[in-house]
Every structure is written in structure tokens, then in C-alpha cells.
Amino acid sequence: MGTNWVPDLSEAGRSKYKALADGIRAAVAEGKLTSGTQLPPVRELAYQLSVTPGTVARAYSVLTEEGVLQAGVGRGTFVAEGGAPVDEAVSWPRVLNLRSPLLPDVGQSLLLRDAMRKVADTMPGPEFMNYPDRRQDLPLRRALRRWMADLPIGNFTAEDIVLTHGAQNALMLVLQTVLQGPDPAVAVESLTYPGFRRAAELCRARVVGIPCDDEGPIVAALEQAVREQGVQIFCTSSEVNNPTVRHTSSARRREIAALAQRLGLHVLDDDCYAIGPHKDESYYSLLPELGWYVSSTSKSLTPALRVGYVVAPRPRVADLVRTATFSYFGLSRPLTEIALEFLTDHRMLSVAAKVRARMNELVRLTVNHLGGHQVAWHEDVPFLWVALPFGWRAAQFARAAEGQGVMLKGAEEFVLRDARAPHMIRIAVNAQVDTARYEAGIIQVRQLLDNPREEFTV
Structure with a gap:
């Protein structure tokens, strides 16, 4: 020292x-x-x-x-x-943002700058003046296919991939392609990514919550929602549920796939958050004609590019392409060229490994400080799900943490509008601050957990 x-x-x-x-x-x-x-x-x-x-x-x-x-x-x-x-x-920021995972810059900025320079220097001038099309973005789709080579997605080619402006845009496109009739309904897990609900609402669809157990979504409840509520698509994250970190078991996935096949139910599998090896097959693999796989580079490399993608069931690829074309014609040629250079740079695998290592390091640090409390976590997931001790409510705790300069999310943000939220919070890893600042914020969270402030109203 x-x-x-x-x-x-x-x-x-x-x-x-x-x-x-x-x-x-x-x-x-x-x-x-x-x-x-x-x-x-x-x-x-x-x-x-x-x-x-x-x-x-x-x-x-x-x-x-x-x-x-x-x-x-x-x-x-x-x-x-x-x-x-x-x-x-x-210098340390006054407020530590733990609301959404923030990736470290371990070389992505340099790779992006190099990619932008190369595209600016080599892309033919006329290409800056034309609308995008599927032929021009094929090299990027092929690169993404190689990027996903080790994932248990199933049998697909670059022709089955549709590029989108991030994963949220991908959700919207799939719902716009699948939903039919004057009163469509979408099923989601009772605790889930709020973007599912928002995408459904923008499509004028009702949202039906499906309760879960330790294995994943309860099949009987999903069947009841399809038969009684007219649910046409089930939006889920089988590998990593956001916010609970729960993994849908292999057996439960197959039960849901069998139900979907029998009832003609589409299943959208959002795979944005798992940054390490996957445990089981996606619904795209289990349901070749009804399964949709959605992901992006935002949670593993950088959210700045806004490049997402859908692997569509082969019979529905043309329908999804039509939806995308009517919406935005496709990703712009400069963007796809930059993303292609970025993704295929020989340094990318090393950068991706460093991102994963840094995020996992901070997850372990967080668990070390909060280990005395009930915490659901996994090294390859950039957030943790924490049960609050008696005396704390989620919204109350979030306000108290913000008063201490730490922003996080309470369970209310992950339930349906009319549902009751459990007394839990989600802590997302922030790798864009110094370790000392991050650790100081986690210590402040632990001190709040250790000292509940039960409030009474009269």
C-alpha cells in the first residue's frame, strides 16, 4: 500500500x-x-x-x-x-445504479471504433443511399448463426433468422406476427420480464399470468389459460427467468412443448440473460413449428448496437420477414456492416470471456456480502433475487436504498398490474463502476437488509 x-x-x-x-x-x-x-x-x-x-x-x-x-x-x-x-x-458516482445489468468495457469500445472506421473506409458509397434488404444482411445473419453454434436451439440456418432493433423490438414483431382476432391474449409467468407485458399491451392484447413452482410454469394453469382465456402465445425465458433466476427444468419444458403442440400454442423463448453454457433445449428445438427464439447482443457484449434477432419457425419465417419489412424495412446497411465487423473481429472471443469473468466476479462478491440472507443467484446470470426479511416491503426497501444512493428494483416491477408482489428485490450487477464503489453499495444494501424498518399506519 x-x-x-x-x-x-x-x-x-x-x-x-x-x-x-x-x-x-x-x-x-x-x-x-x-x-x-x-x-x-x-x-x-x-x-x-x-x-x-x-x-x-x-x-x-x-x-x-x-x-x-x-x-x-x-x-x-x-x-x-x-x-x-x-x-x-x-470518480465515484453519487448514485449506484443496480436497476439493470451494466456491462464492463473490456475492449468493446475499441472494437466498435475499429469496426466503424473499417466500414467507413471500405463500404461502397452507393450502399449508403439504399434501403436495406435480406440479401445485404445475410453475412451478419450467418455470423450470428456461427455465434449461436454451441447453443441448444435446434436445427436452423441463417435463412431462419430475422434481424431486429434489439430484443424488445423482436418481441413486438413476433406478437404482431402471431396474434389474431379482435381480443387476443398473451400468457406470461406470474413473475417475469415486464417487457413481455408492455409488448402485449402495445399489441392490444390481454395478459394472463401463469403461476410457477420450482420446476417452472405450471402446465395445468397454462392449459387452462389457453382453453378459457384464448391465449395464443406464451412468452417465457426458459434458461433464466427474469427476475427469479429460475431455470425451467428439462422435464417441464417437454410437458409445455407437448401441451403447445396439442393446442397449437406458440411459445416465445427469450434468451437474453444467460451468458454462459445453457442447460437444456430451447422451445425452438422442442417445437419446430411453434417455437420462437429471441435474443440480442445487449446483455453479453454491448447494448449500444441495438442488434437483436429472432429464429423463427421455418413455416413462419416469411410472415415474420413481412412484419419486419412493413415495420422498418430491416436494419440499415451501415449498422449491419458495423455489427458484422464487431462480431467477427478475432479479438471478440477474448472480450466476451472477459465480460463474463467480470460479471461473475461481481456476482460472487455480492453473494459473499448477502449470503446471510435468502438469495437466488447463478454465476452466469447478471442479477440476483433477494428475499426481504420480515419488516421490509419491496417498494419501501427500494425507496430506502435510493435514499442511501443505491437504485434497485422491487418485485412490483415484475408482476402483472393487478397481482400481489412478494417481498423481494432484484439486484443487477453494475460493472461500469470501480469495485470499491460497487462493494460499498452492496454493503449499504446488506445493512438495510440487516435492519428492517417496519412501518405502522393508523
């Missing part, structure tokens, strides 16, 4: 983080800690002072916001030059 300085907190009383911040501030002013000096890691200093890591993290956070300290991404915490951050880009 850059210093052997250790403050004296023997007279600190209850506000130890304030005393620690005052001690560091005074040491900087007196020249005991000079510009550029690296401070001990949170846990090391906490051990030396016999305080909690949260106390040290909070003191560091206060001083970083003041400009006394500077958090260098991946390097540690330092005394700032001249009492102010040298580079505002690496």
Missing part, C-alpha cells in the same frame, strides 16, 4: 464513518497523506480499525464526492491531486 497511516478512532463514538472521514481529511490537509497516495483497501482498513467494511466504504464515498479522494477504476482509492479529482470520469 502507498501508506502506513492509520487514523485513531478511539474517541469516535457512534459516527465512526464521520470520524474516519475527518481523520483522512485532516491528514491530507496536514500533508501526512500526499496527492497520489494510495489508501488501504476497504476490508484491510476496516480490519485494522476494528470497524465494519461499510464504515470505511461510506467514509471513502463521502470524501470521493468531496474531491478529497479519487477512485481509480480497478486500481484502488487515492488522495486526489490538489484536493480535487484528477479525472472526473473515474
Whole structure:
């Protein structure tokens, strides 16, 4: 470490983080800690002072916001030059966003810049002036087919892929292609990605919730929804349910596939969140004529490109292409060329592995801090589902966390509008901040979990 300085907190009383911040501030002013000096890691200093890591993290956070300290991404915490951050880009954000997974930049920006330069230099001028078509985006569809080669999706070719502006756009296109009649209905799991519900509502469709157990969606409930509610398509995420992290078992998938085949039910399988090896076959593989596979590069590489895709049942590819054409003609040629260069760059596999490693590192860190509570998690899933102890409600907890500078999602955001939400929260990994800042936020969450604030109304 850059210093052997250790403050004296023997007279600190209850506000130890304030005393620690005052001690560091005074040491900087007196020249005991000079510009550029690296401070001990949170846990090391906490051990030396016999305080909690949260106390040290909070003191560091206060001083970083003041400009006394500077958090260098991946390097540690330092005394700032001249009492102010040298580079505002690496200072801690006041609010830690844990609402949606945020990927680390481990080379994607460089690859994108290189791809844009290459396309700008080599793409023929007339191609900048034409509408897109299926012939021109075929190389990207072939690259995506190779990218998905190890996934248990089933037998498909590049001709079965339709490119979209992200996965949400893909959901909309599939629903627009499948839904029929004046009063269509869409089934979703009772706790699920809210984008399913929003896409259905934009298509003027009713949304029916399907209860689940540990194996996945309950088949009898899904059958009842089809027969009594007129459900035409079931939107699900069989590999990773968002937010519960639940994996639909192989046996349950086959039961649902058999039901769908018997009743003519379409099944849309959204596979955006799994960034590691898959466990079982997708519904596209189990239902060649009724299964739709949807994914994108947003959760594994970068959301900036807005490139999603649908692997459509072969009898319905032409229908989906027609829907896409009537909606936006297809992805623009410059975009598809940039995405192609980006995806086929020889450095991409290394970048993807680094993204996965970094996200998994932060998932493990989060579990280490929250392990005393009921947490559903998996290393290859960039969020965790946490049960709140007695005394906390999800919305109340989210407000309290935001008051501490941490934004996360309560269960209310994942249920249907008229459904009762469980007392749970979802914590998404943020890999765009320094590890110390992320850890400080998780410690704040744990402190809230450890100290429920039951409220009574009269």
C-alpha cells in the first residue's frame, strides 16, 4: 500500500464513518497523506480499525464526492491531486445504479471504433443511399448463426433468422406476427420480464399470468389459460427467468412443448440473460413449428448496437420477414456492416470471456456480502433475487436504498398490474463502476437488509 497511516478512532463514538472521514481529511490537509497516495483497501482498513467494511466504504464515498479522494477504476482509492479529482470520469458516482445489468468495457469500445472506421473506409458509397434488404444482411445473419453454434436451439440456418432493433423490438414483431382476432391474449409467468407485458399491451392484447413452482410454469394453469382465456402465445425465458433466476427444468419444458403442440400454442423463448453454457433445449428445438427464439447482443457484449434477432419457425419465417419489412424495412446497411465487423473481429472471443469473468466476479462478491440472507443467484446470470426479511416491503426497501444512493428494483416491477408482489428485490450487477464503489453499495444494501424498518399506519 502507498501508506502506513492509520487514523485513531478511539474517541469516535457512534459516527465512526464521520470520524474516519475527518481523520483522512485532516491528514491530507496536514500533508501526512500526499496527492497520489494510495489508501488501504476497504476490508484491510476496516480490519485494522476494528470497524465494519461499510464504515470505511461510506467514509471513502463521502470524501470521493468531496474531491478529497479519487477512485481509480480497478486500481484502488487515492488522495486526489490538489484536493480535487484528477479525472472526473473515474470518480465515484453519487448514485449506484443496480436497476439493470451494466456491462464492463473490456475492449468493446475499441472494437466498435475499429469496426466503424473499417466500414467507413471500405463500404461502397452507393450502399449508403439504399434501403436495406435480406440479401445485404445475410453475412451478419450467418455470423450470428456461427455465434449461436454451441447453443441448444435446434436445427436452423441463417435463412431462419430475422434481424431486429434489439430484443424488445423482436418481441413486438413476433406478437404482431402471431396474434389474431379482435381480443387476443398473451400468457406470461406470474413473475417475469415486464417487457413481455408492455409488448402485449402495445399489441392490444390481454395478459394472463401463469403461476410457477420450482420446476417452472405450471402446465395445468397454462392449459387452462389457453382453453378459457384464448391465449395464443406464451412468452417465457426458459434458461433464466427474469427476475427469479429460475431455470425451467428439462422435464417441464417437454410437458409445455407437448401441451403447445396439442393446442397449437406458440411459445416465445427469450434468451437474453444467460451468458454462459445453457442447460437444456430451447422451445425452438422442442417445437419446430411453434417455437420462437429471441435474443440480442445487449446483455453479453454491448447494448449500444441495438442488434437483436429472432429464429423463427421455418413455416413462419416469411410472415415474420413481412412484419419486419412493413415495420422498418430491416436494419440499415451501415449498422449491419458495423455489427458484422464487431462480431467477427478475432479479438471478440477474448472480450466476451472477459465480460463474463467480470460479471461473475461481481456476482460472487455480492453473494459473499448477502449470503446471510435468502438469495437466488447463478454465476452466469447478471442479477440476483433477494428475499426481504420480515419488516421490509419491496417498494419501501427500494425507496430506502435510493435514499442511501443505491437504485434497485422491487418485485412490483415484475408482476402483472393487478397481482400481489412478494417481498423481494432484484439486484443487477453494475460493472461500469470501480469495485470499491460497487462493494460499498452492496454493503449499504446488506445493512438495510440487516435492519428492517417496519412501518405502522393508523
